[in-house]
Amino acid sequence: MKLHVGCAMWTHAAWQGSLLPHPLPPRERLRAYASWCNAVEGNTTFYATPSAATAASWAEQTAPDFRFLLKLPKQITHERRLADTDGLLRSFLDVVEPLGPRVHALWVQLPASFGPSDLGTLAAFLHRVPRGLRCTVEVRHPAFFEDPRWERRLEGVLNDVGAEWTSFDTTDLFAAPPSSAAEREAWQKKPRLPRRSRALTEHPVVRYIGRDELGQEQLGRDGAQPTAAGWRHWTGTVADWLREGRSPTVFLHTPDNEQALSLARRFHDGVSSLVPGLEPLPEPVPTGPPTLF
Structure with missing residues (x-):
């Protein structure tokens, strides 16, 4: 088993010299982190999509079973709120393709305003994600936690495509x-x-x-x-x-x-x-x- x-990142000033070697060139920092942990949150991809070369360097520094939870870009989740995003999603997936099986899941973090009335949009988006890619969805609207009706509806949308909450x-x-x-x-x-x-x-x-x-x-x-x-x-x-x-x-x-x-x-x-x-x-x-x- x-x-x-x-952690939320693989480089942090407070770790340098105490938990991780210092100095370290950028292309060695993830490798050092991966000797401590076997997974990392890909928060940076929310703000900027890396180059394919950068994604390839991440793959070189980690074992095949290392897990990246890659947050989808904010243009997809927050600006367009999952609507009309096929091109953006395809471009993102093309760039991170060098990571291969290390992409444990696409992290669909949604804004707090994304509520029950948006479940149809979420369902349509998840059905458009290429088969074989795992999704995990993070919602922050209170209704999903406080109203059993909407909790069940959201679980139904996720279960329909095998996505996690x-x-x-x-x-x-x-x-x-x-x-x-x-x-x-x-x-x-x-x-x-x-x-x-x-x-x-x-x-x-x-x-x-x-x-x-x-x-x-x-x-x-x-x-x-x-x-x-x-x-x-x-x-x-x-x-x-x-x-x-x-x-x-x-x-x-x-x-x-x-x-x-x-x-x-x-x-x-x-x-x-x-x-x-x-x-x-x-x-x-x-x-x-x-x-x-």
Whole structure:
């Protein structure tokens, strides 16, 4: 059994020299990240489509079973709201084609205004995605979480094409008032929605955002860092999915993401303690040259 875990990015200034080697040329940064995690969110593709050469370099730096969750460009999801996007989608897929099986899923993140009245548009779009490409859809309209009728309707649209419903869990982020600048910014930008942990397919996707680690005063009652204390629901859920034969992918976030790499591996360790035989993650590359002592 194998669990895929990752972060929101593969390069972060706070990791350089402490968790990842520094300096690193751009074409080696993903390779170093991939020694820590076996998946990554492709957030950058929302803002700018990479060149085919860049996508090829990503493939060169990762193993064939490394997972990219590629966010569709904002022109497709936010500006055109999935309507009249065949050409844009085809161009995007052509560019990322060098990644091959590493494209675990196309991440269809929709704006909060995309609601029940837009389900027909979503259904039509998903039916136009080439067969063989997996989709995971992230919705933020409250009706899908608060009204069982619309929850069932959305599940029906997704089930019809074998698409997953991305679980974006911010409940622990909003469990206590923000205590850092990054947490205050996250409170302004992240959706405050109920936790949803129902898998529709064999490939569930979880995006979990916790809290920043600020010091001893932020530890939980049992001495656990607040993000790790908050994800216990997910270690149990993911362990159950693995026992059922599912292949989950879990992304760990904090508002400042300074500890996200370490937290992703700690999450994997937590699931491993519940699921004997889970395949281990690779050994991280050393941050500096070896020494004699």
